[in-house]
Amino acid sequence: MTDFFLKRLSFNIVANDFTVAGKSSSAIKNFLKSMGLEASVVRRIAIISYEAEINIVIHSYGGKLHCDLYEDKITIISEDTGPGIANIDLALTEGYSTAPESVRELGFGAGMGLPNMKNYSDDFEIKSSSEGTFIKISVFV
């Protein structure tokens, strides 16, 4: 396994900006497609990065999304400053959401983001404190 990524794409994600939410994930998807990666891998990364991006928009004060390309895997890193997640096990429960009603009306807040991220990954790591949240997810290629 290689220790260093071959390429990194990085994006700033602004809190509460729903008009551009999904744009970074889309850029990641299109890049991976152009690299000729298998459609199923591209789909999994698209789902993972979208959910990570939306969570930064809804639940944090802002952060960054990185997509690292290794020889044998794609890694998505989501890091934000924000209130963090007090109970990670609870947050990983399907259907659990603290999203406000105003964003639920738009279709967000199904409480399936973290479970989706975990289910579609081969490796899932999450750390959170009252300062922010760090998530690292890999999909093997």
Add this chain to the structure above:
Amino acid sequence: MIISEFAKQLNLNPLFESSKNINVEGVYIGDLLSIVMSKAKQNFVWITIQTHINIVAVAELLELSCIIVVENMEVELETVNKAKELDIPILKTNKSAYEVACMLHDSGIK
């Protein structure tokens, strides 16, 4: 099939003109974006009552063939503009999700 032909056949109202050629391989009905993200697949038709601009991001990421907004929900102008920019057809109807699903089924999409 050309999207305008598809729209005409099913009596749906396209929100902008497009000459896109779609290839429908399935249908998904849903209004919760995370669930749609995990269930809908490439070339699926997505039936929803959501109209917010983020539906375009979902359709773009999944490479859906088109979005059908049912129950005559008013689609925001910014959603239409974004969809036009990315050439993701949005079709509107006053019918219900169930009625549209039945029409799609009757038209040969199983």
